[in-house]
Amino acid sequence: MTQPITRRSVLSLLPGGLLAGALPACAGAPSPAASAPGARDSRSLELNPASPFPADFAWGVATSAYQIEGAASEDGRGPSVWDTFSKQPGATFEGQTGEVACDHYHRYREDVELMRSLAARAYRFSISWTRVLPEGRGQVNEKGLDFYARLLDELLHAGITPYATLFHWDYPRALFEKGGWLERDSADWFAEYAGLVVKRFGDRVQRWLTLNEPNVHILLGHMLGLHAPGLKLPPEKAVVAAHHCMRAHGKAVLAMRAAARPATHPEIGCAFAFLGYHPVSSSAEDLAAAEELTFASKERALARPAWWLDPLLRGSYPADGLSVHGAHLPPKFERDLDEIHQPQEFLGLNLYWSEPTRRGADGRPETLKLPAGYPRAATDWQPITPQALYYGPRFAYGRYQLPIYITENGLAVRDQLFLDGSIHDLQRSDYLQRALVRLADALREGVPVRGYFHWSLLDNFEWSDAYKQRFGLVYVDFASQRRVAKDSFAFYRDIIRSNGARALVATTVAADVVSP
Ligand code: FCB
Secondary structure (H helix, E strand, C coil): CCCCCCCCEECCCCHHHCCECCECCCCCCCCCCCCCCCCECCCCCCCCCCCCCCCCCEEEEECCHHHHCCCCCCCCCCCEHHHHHCCCCCCCHHHCCCCCCCCHHHHHHHHHHHHHHHCCCEEEEECCHHHHCCCCCCCCCHHHHHHHHHHHHHHHHCCCEEEEEEECCCCEHHHHHCCHHHCCCHHHHHHHHHHHHHHHHCCCCCEEEEEECHHHHHHHHHHCCCCCCCCCCCHHHHHHHHHHHHHHHHHHHHHHHHHCCHHHCCEEEEEEECCEEEECCCCHHHHHHHHHHHCCCCCCHHHCHHHHHHHHHHCCCCHHHHHHHHHHCCCCHHHHHHHHCCCCCCEEEECCCEEEEEECCCCCEEECCCCCCCCECCCCCCECCCCHHHHHHHHHHHHHCCCEEEEEECCCECCCCCCCCCCCCHHHHHHHHHHHHHHHHHHHCCCCEEEEEEECCECCCCHHHHHHCECCCEEEECCCCEEEECHHHHHHHHHHHCCCHHHHCCCEECCCCECC
16 A cells, blocks of 8 residues: 655755755765665655765766657768667557657757756767768768767867767667677677777767667567567577677777777776666665675576676676576687676666565565555656665675766656646656665765766657657657756756755655655
């Protein structure tokens, strides 16, 4: 049964952290435990004006090329697998495609201006591989490179630090026809592209991400057929595709470092869908169970963090995953591990939700069902579990010891323009606040989180859900391309301006909200 929501008190916000000292702060270190699902959590929303966010914290927003750019066949851009997949009957909601999307290709100035007015310090975007290399390799499309040059200049002029992702799922169609990730050479194709981009933009971009969520790309696009390229490979083949993705990452890192001018000190990482687990109590057993399950890879190995991050960051596949998939890996796969295992400056975590876990009676970790009526985003897959923003960084840092960026976090809401001309997306602001409260807990415990990128700046093409789901801080009327800042935009702007403190000071303290 769900608990009733009651409001304990209403506090008005005073600017500039004036409440500091006047009201009790949260007890220093957070309890490592989450409440049991359905239990009440009065702690996480208590007043706590002391912000643990470092002064140079990268407050940002994230997007990706196919989801916002449009101009799909303009100025020499070649087709990606998403261009063709989204046109297949039944592939996307109502057959919608990213052909026009947010028309960002033509409206990027307006969009950078929006970011400037958001006070965003950083912007994570992706480069469309086929805009710069229409066939994926070989012939360079100068007009495509020009677009990113203009975008970067605009960002730098606005004082916004670019974080460029090289691959956010829009794989070149021409290379897919040559075998895609199943082909061993695919690692060299990606490295060629990565080197080219860094050579051109290494003077303006210091922070790079190679692959976005390769685990989701392989799972949904190569095993379940739900995303482009729409394959339903058996595990033994998907394991090979995943292995080549990892090699592509490693080879790209080498090519990027070779292409960058040394004085620019490129910082390279990847953005990973860190599908994790959180404990349901404060007991050490449940905490250990959640961590154990987070890094287990015996089941659904290809979606699991350790299957990917262990080779990338520790140079070996996890033993439990190998016991299932070792035989599916290419012969002599061990020889590739040195290439895969490249030093990275940071780890990007895309965090949307996590699953409640405890130590079962048989000693093994067990996940719990969320109670009926549990709060969820408009997307079915996302229950409101801000714990992910605490346990995700904590577990990831514990195992991989790299500085962390939250490269994505956000919430889909069925937003609409209200009669008063505004978009009141309180659910998004509330989630953002909960997420940052939890992230602050991780920072207080010494987890080096360097930045937070909200997904997304704009409502955009949400893959197979197309325009049904709205993730933006800015509403996009896709017919007119008019942008309207939602209420959450102002909320996030105030958080950024206060360097996070605003997220830790609740104007309305809903102390007895149902706590996930
Ligand atoms: C992530 C993707 C991103 C967006 C969000 C909602 O898995 O990286 O492109 O679709 O989910």
